[in-house]
Amino acid sequence: MERTGVDEGLRLAADGRPQAPIRRLDLDDWQGEDPAAAAEQVRESLSLTIGVATRRPPERLRPLLDALTLTLAGPQVAPDERALVPVEAPEQAYATLTRAVGRNPRAALALGQLLRQTPSLGTLQALAAEAAAYSMLLGGIEFAAWRVGRKTTPTPCDRPLVRADRNGDRLSILLDRPERRNAFSFRMREELYEALELALLDDTIDEVELTGAGPVFSSGGDLAEFGSARDLVAAYLVRLDRGPWRLIHRLRDRTTVRVQGAAVGAGIEMAAFAGRVVASPDAFFLLPEVAMGLVPGAGGTVSVPRRIGRWRAAWMMLSGARIDATTALRWGLIDEIDELDDHDR
Known part of the structure; x- marks a missing residue:
């Protein structure tokens, strides 16, 4: 990089591909x-x-x-x-x-600009910026290239994907789709939103605990549903209005998330909004969206930088590096490492 002079810009090719990302x-x-x-x-x-x-x-x-x-x-x-x-x-x-x-230079550059905005914005405004970038990239050629040859038919399931149990002033919420590693589908999003909304509306609930069934907390978004949105403006509004991560943020002082195994994509993005995140020693954290031609879309460009700073967040998101529990604790991505009880799994 030159020490003085005018920025040369992205040097866009005729097809819009950045030559200097x-x-x-x-x-x-x-x-x-x-x-x-x-x-x-x-x-x-x-x-x-x-x-x-x-x-x-x-x-x-x-x-x-x-x-x-x-x-x-x-x-x-x-x-x-x-x-x-x-x-x-x-x-x-x-x-x-x-x-x-x-x-994926387009997604990487969108992420870089997004991470310069979200730390200085209010939570709702930052989530709106993320949702706009994510929805835009859904229509991009990088995401289209990632989708080529991938299965896009969701696996049907006729039982609840989220279970909520009230015990006194405590609400326990379980992501209950272990056969799909608690992949975050549209249905799971809606059911989790409704469970969290209960805690938001009832101020006699003093504690909210979010866990995942099976050996994995969440493998992230359900890849079978990726790219199924046809109206990207509607997708933007739904992501902003019905995102459970927004409710976790509002309930953060009452919320603990317990993570085991993988917390990928939406898994760690949502969890990072909670006031307390406890991880098992085998837990690891991964943000793979840029490799798919996208940016994190479950609040991660808001929640993760607030915990570890935008620089380390950029490293996780751009490189797709896998972060173990010890590193996550040292960086502040989680608050505690502890063995989870069998009933938490």
Whole structure:
């Protein structure tokens, strides 16, 4: 990246494909430099700008660190800074990002701009921005390419997918579709919304606990239903109006989510809104939407950055990296690691 000058833009090809979706900035070269101008240039850039550091950046580079999409920091760099993503091999991690962004540059760029907005917006406004970006990408060529050859027929199920049990002032909600790894379908969304709405309307419910049946909390959105929306404006409104994640946010002070096994996509996006997230030692967390030509659409661009910062959120979302429970606890994505009782599974 040049230290001065006008941003070259995305260099769009004739078909609209960005030729320069990602740029690199080696922070080791900036140890003695004034970062103010570069930080402003990064903030105004449409491209994703990735910092790479093998030495701890001095405090005077703070404006630049804050402006970057994220910074990959080698093992010799202290990992306790939210703007830094600790990795064993920065060069390899940057190559991983470059490949991921190169496969779906439109979705990656939409995500980059979205993550610059959501931390500074109110929750409803941030969710509206996410829903708009997600619905737009549903009509894009990257998502269409991902869908080619994939099954789009939902598996019928004639029993409730969400179970709610009231015991005194406690409401226990169970995602109950273990045969599909609690994949988040349209029906499950509606049933979960109704269960959470009960807690919202009844202020005598002091505690809400959300769990998943079986060995997996949730494998994310039901892939059999992806792309079935025909009216993308209606899809935007439904996602915004009927998203259970919005209710979890409103109930956050009363809500605990207990996670075991996989919490993929919508699974961790929803859970991150809760005031308390407890994970089993085997739990892991994954946000794969960019690889599908999309952005997180269950509130993840709002909930996850609020817990771990937009830089580490960008790493998870762009790279699709799998985060284990220990890392999730250290970053603040979860609040506790504990073995779940058999009845929680």
